[in-house]
Amino acid sequence: PTEPGFSQGFFSILHGKVEVACGDMTPQHDSDPSTKHPPFNIIADKSQFSPGDEIKVTLSMASSEGKHYFKGFLIEARNAGDLNEIVGSFKLISPGISQLLKCDNKEGSAVSHTSDSHKTEVQVIWVAPSDSPSSVQFLVTVARGYKEFWVKIPGPGVPQNGAAPPPQTTFGGSIGAQTTQTTTSTILSRSFTSEGCGGSKSCLRDPEGCDPQNDTACHFLSFSALGSSVTFELSGPAEGYVSFALSQDKWMGNDDVYLCIRDTDRVDIKAAYVFGRTHPIISSQNILKGIAWRLSDGVIQCSFRRDIHLPPENLNRFDLDQMYYLFMAHGRAEDGRTHRHDHQPLISTYRAAITGPLEDLTGSRSPLLIKYHGAFMLIAWTSTVSAGVIMARYFKPDWPERNILGQKVWFQVGLHRMLMTITVLLTLVGFVLPFMYRGGWSKRAGIHPYLGCVVMALAVIQPVMALFRPAPDASR
Incomplete structure (x- = not known):
């Protein structure tokens, strides 16, 4: 679920699940809707209706000098006398490119896209309810991309039989749409510096001790409190964005996030929030002050101020007089939309007091559980298994006539059995740890988890085979 004050980024163009935008029909694309005349036609196949009637609604491309397609759309029918009221339900004609949504707790009360494929036309069927208003107004939001979209394009208004037609509305950017608040930004005249880390400001750096002024x-x-606000400086080499988050723990999810996103030759600075391991949800509320940025040699730098305490309506924003783990991440961005970070985020070793004593913090990109995973696997497959094989290969001739508990000395006392048992146990523990860290199977780890499953299976099969191995003096 998405909290008030937030909308799904990128209009969910990849899958069209945009129930969060049902009300204002506005995608949160970090920019305002286009005010150009929309190059689309919206047509209804009936000029009047009665309750229970079906009306075919067609959204199609009009003649345009630019792109001859659209990617995302949201179609709704509203009460023409109260445009806040969603009316009726829809049926699909082309389920391959369209899907029904549940808006205003009404099943099938809106239609959206299923993917970001290029489209030139979509048709749907609207079903008039038994309690239909005197007239309905069809509204459509259309997105060609992240930066180019139109909100609440008015389609035809259709009255009931015998009712007066509704007044015609014209397009002026949107109908009752809310625009994202913006803050004027400035360009930084010089690079940030690590001078003063631990003295006049707190810093988190990777590599440890580096200076952004000299090392690209x-x-x-860095962050430092002054009066009722905190100033943040963020810098790093990245193709698309750099970001940091305030977190209550060392797990991604329910975090207060701040992003500096490169958009061609400028940088957009946004506050966001993360619900679980999902794409950041950009805040529609303007909470950042003193915004400044710089682009140089592939390095993105940005700075801003944020009040320590915010009004209650700023949901999911953490108060800055508390202690938090700090996350730093970077990655690619396309048309202003961020992609998953390229590497594991840098996580501070311990919680930092944002407005507390100034510190030069340390962090790591390798979580403790993953470090244990690597250590256990390394010990198992370079140490214990090798020693166990050496015992079996070279120590059999020693004490050839002596047995302990019915087994040769090299097998019992020579540690072969014990070393192999330790190998299996270390492998088992090392195998489980990544699943504990990820909370399940990782879909982005490539072939590594599959190889791990094979290794784990072979490690278990080995002692099972040993149990069925005949004795040396057996006939088999």
Whole structure:
């Protein structure tokens, strides 16, 4: 679920699940809707209706000098006398490119796209309810891309039989749409510096001790409190964005996020929030002040101020007089939309007091559970299994006539059995740890988890085979 004050980023163009935008029909694309005349036609096949009637609604491309397609859409029918009231339900004609949505707790009360494929036309059927208003107004939001979209394009208004036609509305950017608040930004005249880290400001850096003024590979975050606000500086090499988050724990999810996103030759600075391991949801509320940015040699830098305490309506924003783990991440961006971070985020070693004592913090990109995973696998497959094989290969001739508990000395005392048992146990523990960290199967880890499953299976099969191995003096 999405909390008030937030909308799904990128209008969910990839899958069209845009119930969060049912009310204002506005995608949160970090920019305002286009005010150009929309190059689309919206047609209804009836000029009047009665309750229970079906009306075919067609959204299609009009003649246009630019792109001859659209990617995303949202179609609704509203009460022409009260445009806040969603009316009736829809049926699909082309389920391959359209899907029904549940808006205003009404099943099938809106239609959206299923993917970001290029479309030139979509048709749907609207079914008039038994309690239909005197007239309905069809409204459509259409997105060609992240930066180019139109909100609440008025389609035809259709009255009931015998009712007066509704007044015709004209397009002026949107009908009752809310626009994203913006703050004027400035360009930084010089690079950030690590001078003062631990003295006049707190810093988190990777590599440890690096200086963003001299090292373009330096990922850098600093913060310092002054009065009722905190100033943040963020820097790092990235193709699309750099970001940091305030978190109550070392797990991604329910975090207060701040992103500096490169958009061609400028940087957009946004506040966001993350619900679980999902795409950040950009805040529609303007909470950042003193915004400034810089682009140089592939490095994105940005700075801003944020009040320590925010009004209650700023949901999902953390108060800055508390202690939090700090996350730093970077990755690619396309048309202003961020993609998953390229590497594991840098996570501070311990919670930092944002407005507390100034510190030069340390962090790691390898979570403790993953470090244990690597250590256990390394010990198992380079140490214990090798020693166990050496015992079996070279120590059989020693004490050839002596047995302990019915087994040869090299097998019992020579540690072969014990070393192999330790190998299996270390492999088992190392195998489980990544699943504990990820909370399940990782779909982005490539072939590594599959190889791990094969290794785990072979490690278990080995002692099982040993149980069925005949004795040395057996006839088999």
